[in-house]
Amino acid sequence: MQRNDRHWPLLDAFFLRLEQHDRIMPEERAALEAALLPSEILPEGSDLVNEGDRPGVSTLLLDGLAFRYRLLQNGARQIVALHIAGDFVDLHSFPLKEMDHSVGALTRVVIAKMPHAALIAITEQFPHLTRMLWLLTLIDAAITREWAVGLGRRSAIVRMAHLFCEIHVRLEAIGRDGNDTIDLPITQQDLGDMLGLSPVHTNRVLQELRSRALLSWQGSTVKLLDREALRKLAEFDDIYLHRVREPR
Amino acid sequence: MQRNDRHWPLLDAFFLRLEQHDRIMPEERAALEAALLPSEILPEGSDLVNEGDRPGVSTLLLDGLAFRYRLLQNGARQIVALHIAGDFVDLHSFPLKEMDHSVGALTRVVIAKMPHAALIAITEQFPHLTRMLWLLTLIDAAITREWAVGLGRRSAIVRMAHLFCEIHVRLEAIGRDGNDTIDLPITQQDLGDMLGLSPVHTNRVLQELRSRALLSWQGSTVKLLDREALRKLAEFDDIYLHRVREPR
DNA sequence: CGAAGTCTTGAAGAGCTTCAATACGCGTGG
DNA sequence: CCACGCGTATTGAAGCTCTTCAAGACTTCG
Numbered sequence: 001m002q003r004n005d006r007h008w009p010l011l012d013a014f015f016l017r018l019e020q021h022d023r024i025m026p027e028e029r030a031a032l033e034a035a036l037l038p039s040e041i042l043p044e045g046s047d048l049v050n051e052g053d054r055p056g057v058s059t060l061l062l063d064g065l066a067f068r069y070r071l072l073q074n075g076a077r078q079i080v081a082l083h084i085a086g087d088f089v090d091l092h093s094f095p096l097k098e099m100d101h102s103v104g105a106l107t108r109v110v111i112a113k114m115p116h117a118a119l120i121a122i123t124e125q126f127p128h129l130t131r132m133l134w135l136l137t138l139i140d141a142a143i144t145r146e147w148a149v150g151l152g153r154r155s156a157i158v159r160m161a162h163l164f165c166e167i168h169v170r171l172e173a174i175g176r177d178g179n180d181t182i183d184l185p186i187t188q189q190d191l192g193d194m195l196g197l198s199p200v201h202t203n204r205v206l207q208e209l210r211s212r213a214l215l216s217w218q219g220s221t222v223k224l225l226d227r228e229a230l231r232k233l234a235e236f237d238d239i240y241l242h243r244v245r246e247p248r
Numbered sequence: 249m250q251r252n253d254r255h256w257p258l259l260d261a262f263f264l265r266l267e268q269h270d271r272i273m274p275e276e277r278a279a280l281e282a283a284l285l286p287s288e289i290l291p292e293g294s295d296l297v298n299e300g301d302r303p304g305v306s307t308l309l310l311d312g313l314a315f316r317y318r319l320l321q322n323g324a325r326q327i328v329a330l331h332i333a334g335d336f337v338d339l340h341s342f343p344l345k346e347m348d349h350s351v352g353a354l355t356r357v358v359i360a361k362m363p364h365a366a367l368i369a370i371t372e373q374f375p376h377l378t379r380m381l382w383l384l385t386l387i388d389a390a391i392t393r394e395w396a397v398g399l400g401r402r403s404a405i406v407r408m409a410h411l412f413c414e415i416h417v418r419l420e421a422i423g424r425d426g427n428d429t430i431d432l433p434i435t436q437q438d439l440g441d442m443l444g445l446s447p448v449h450t451n452r453v454l455q456e457l458r459s460r461a462l463l464s465w466q467g468s469t470v471k472l473l474d475r476e477a478l479r480k481l482a483e484f485d486d487i488y489l490h491r492v493r494e495p496r
Numbered sequence: 497c498g499a500a501g502t503c504t505t506g507a508a509g510a511g512c513t514t515c516a517a518t519a520c521g522c523g524t525g526g
Numbered sequence: 527c528c529a530c531g532c533g534t535a536t537t538g539a540a541g542c543t544c545t546t547c548a549a550g551a552c553t554t555c556g
Binding site: 051052068070072073076077078080081092094095096097098100101120123124127128130131132134135137138139140141142144145146147148149151152153154193195196235239240242244246248 | 299300316318320321324325326328329340342343344345346348349368371372375376378379380382383385386387388389390392393394395396397399400401402441443444483487488490492494496
């Protein structure tokens, strides 16, 4: 992918997301495009950043799935965020500097890095764009909050239903939902590590959702068979995704 | 408290926190002080903001304890953040606009509000200060992440030990730790709602910490009797609080 | 076709919740 | 100053959710 393209198709998901929250001016878009390094491809299973790293760049996910996670001493893994195309995976490392968790590629991913020096320049020249980037990190935080609510107070099945609703809405937002069908090439183990569940119980909860005819999962294709029932079960309310276009 | 004071003692905790992460210039400090409205006092139990609100101001906590929480349909409450003096409790509502959770006063609190219009001006005139405010919201997010890790993958006792370690470090950072003693005027119910536990189990886990001579709690006084043992039990590592003074 | 990873199932048990009752502590009014 | 009352803390007991261990089946891929 070339830097000097007038239009950078891989960035569509990213700008689609931004435009959902507020209007982006052409010069802001240009500033972002100019700040990005040429895209790279990383294989499934590789880590984009590790706990303790001080990256110096932030990573924009252009395609594929990535996740942020922590490993505990007993080997347990908790996934604290799932990222899809258009997500600025570790933009928070720009103010934070040091990573307090790792980011891994759940699938083959296409990424583009943005040097923190370029981000500093953006904060100096584009206040509104700065607020928009700030916003993106805060929506990530809102999602983590929602996960924490689920982990603390929702049962496994409700939590899982909620997660599928969330993923569906987020994919929809970047134009990647196909008729209540989502492409989710992850293992049940990965799913369990997002939900704070053992692989065995993850499997059983999944079966319960299937037997209630709310969901099917074959290969990497998840179908929400009854979206409304799923939302009701999950008490899903997408307010925390802040998908409102307004001046920020 | 008067706006035109040269020195605003109630802001000490806030500036202490900021200075821990990077150097703050006098004009940045002045800009913050000028942006704040006169302080207010709210009684214990009152809500500072509610889910669904669109505040128009962000609230700086000058004294007391506040918490962010969500209520579920079955009446369950999950507390997703605990805030102490010096915390910019709902600074995230500046880019987010709409609250996706509520903020309550755990004790009598002293607060000062900052209009979002003033925050916009700060983003236009003080890029570095903007990054510092951004940083504060991201540290809150890092804490939520840590809580999510605990809720998903740590046992109740480890989670509780971890929380006490965290509160201690955070109070220390604003000069409010008294010799491994922290003033925590909250109920076991509140504690349970942070840890995702029932009141009964919260009580039993607390007793276990007491019987292991790691902690005492009488009235509102919590003593960390063996801080090192507590940290070891919790696998506590304060990296996620990002208490490093460096250019941001 | 074999091997490695993933999914599925059964069974036992740990961790936590729920319900219910009792004890404690603190502020208020008599 | 004491008694009362209400919120909070504590205890016991039963049961549910989820984990762990272990084995077998399925899938995918070299």
